[in-house]
Amino acid sequence: MNPSEFSPAHFRWEFAGGVATITLNRPERKNPLTFESYAELRDTFRALKHAPDVKTVIITGAGGNFCSGGDVHEIIGPLTRMNTAELLTFTTMTGDLVKAMRGCPQPIVAAVEGVCAGAGAIMAMASDLRLAAPDAKTAFLFTRVGLSGADMGACAILPRIIGHGRAAELLFTGRSFDAVEGERWGFFSRIVDDVQAEALSLATSLATGPTFAHAMTKRMLDAEWNVSIDAAIDMEAAAQAECMRTRDFSRAYEAFAAKRHPVFEGN
Structure with a gap:
């Protein structure tokens, strides 16, 4: 993978100074994911194992929001019409995105502002470090759509970040939490006014390290x-x-x- 020439179809990619920035870029819909963007993100994080020029990664969203989760019309609707084998193929693919994020050697910094829900919350969770803008609202809202909180590794990873009891509350209720509560619980490292600039500063600092x-x-x-x-x-x-x-x-x-x-x- 040549990070300087990489040109993904389903998100924005920037590379400079050893830092790769992935920007989910559907701002008019609060940056939801599609089947295609899930797969391209998974493949990108897998490829980062073979991109030594990339020292750190930032993941963020365009237009003041991080990610609203799976696109209601392009993912949720079609899922209701799939058979069991097709559904398992999909859930395996989404889980493979988290595996790829955890498996890539580079530290991942999530710069979270605005809406961070569903699969968006999962991607923030799967990152190594999370910074929040004051307006960040995060929700593992799977129960709100009739699904379990056991999605993409949430029942394994979230308790290790914020503790079992707190994770259980969020995964059972699907409620949102703001930046202050997220920082207090340890989900966010810091709340910063300019989350994009602070994420870049942190990622650049890590990129110059060992x-x-x-x-x-x-x-x-x-x-x-x-x-x-x-x-x-x-x-x-x-x-x-x-x-x-x-x-x-x-x-x-x-x-x-x-x-x-x-x-x-x-x-």
């Missing part, structure tokens, strides 16, 4: 969910030893010894 080590941190955050503390410590010992073999580790020491800031190169 990207091999960032990828290792992301991998271990997921890998250690279901292991004992002793096993996690052993896993981290092996991971850190691998990072200590990188030139970035040596560069950091050499910079410290020379009383200057290190310049990391990701190897």
Whole structure:
């Protein structure tokens, strides 16, 4: 994947300074997803494994909203007419988007403003870091359309971010929460007035850091969910030893010894 030449059909893509920005770009409908955009997003995050020039990723929405979820007319309507095999194909594809987001080595920063609902809330959840504009309204609203809260990994991932009880309330009720509550519960890292600028600043800062080590941190955050503390410590010992073999580790020491800031190169 050449990030400078990549030209997706279903969202906007910008790349500069090691930061790729994915902008959901249907502002007149609050950026809903279609079958095609789900698939293209999944394929893009899968391809990022093979895009070393991309150091970090921002995902956001155009027109003051993040994402309103699956398009009511282009997804929800057709789903009501599908058979079981077709429905499972769809739900597997949407889950594969989350797997691809968690599997790509780059840290993902979600810049959330306005509406962030359904699959939009899931994409924010699946990101590594989340920043909120003051007007952000987030809802895992699956029960509002007669579905369970068990969608695209929500029952596994959301409790790990905000706790089981809080996740249960949101997934059972489908209610929305604002930026203040989201920050208080730990869903959002920060509330910022200019979420696009702050997301770019954060992503740029991460892009200039030790990207091999960032990828290792992301991998271990997921890998250690279901292991004992002793096993996690052993896993981290092996991971850190691998990072200590990188030139970035040596560069950091050499910079410290020379009383200057290190310049990391990701190897």
